Amino acid sequence: MKQLQLMIAILLMGASAVAQTKPAATTPPTVVSVVEGVTGKDFQPDTSYAALTQEDATLLAKEPVANWSLAQESGQMMYYNLVIGTRSYQLLVTRSPKSSLPTATLLRYTTPKSKPETIARGSLKPKEDKGK
Template sequence: MNQLLSLFALTLISLSAAAQTKSETTPPAIVSLIEGITGKDFKPDTAYATLSKEDVDILTKEPVANWSLPQPSGDQMMYQNLVVGEKSYRLVIIKQPQISLPTAMLLRYPTAQSKPETIARGTLSPKEPQKAK
């Protein structure tokens, strides 16, 4: 009986973990936005928050020049902000010494007092040079 109960608990935990890691695809507009800001190829691995049409419109219509300059936060992290009305967005880039490629996360703050919601996360890699045709 104990083994059956343990098996049930383990199955329940694994199903909830799978549900948490199940992700949507990152919209191409968000991928190109992050690539435009960083100048590197962005390979998304996780999309967390569902974007509203308003979010996509804001992020795609605001020019890269409206994002703040990169601001370092310690040795391994830097971030850039975009504030539009009450909404704000933050692109966080983390470079860990044991990992060769940096990780980028795009966060959304719906209001000034709210906690950040992760929109997308992925790795940044150097852009490969375009071959002349």
């Protein structure tokens, strides 16, 4: 009986995790272009989260890259901030020792005291030079 309960709990946790994410194909081009504009690298999204709203896409598309803060480093992490009214966004760039490519995560804070909500995550690749 305990094994059955444990199995059901594991299945429910797995279903919950799937319900919170969407396939990477749903990451709007505006989010991709914002991450690429801020970091200067090609962004390859691997996960788009359910926290992404149409309002986020609209706000991010309207804000120029110049409104993002300069990169700030903290250990193995670098981050950029953007504040629009009471809503703010943070782009985290981390490099894992096990991975050759850094990972970028775009977060949203709805209010100054709210917990961060993940909008998109993916890897950053160096921009390829176009042939002259």
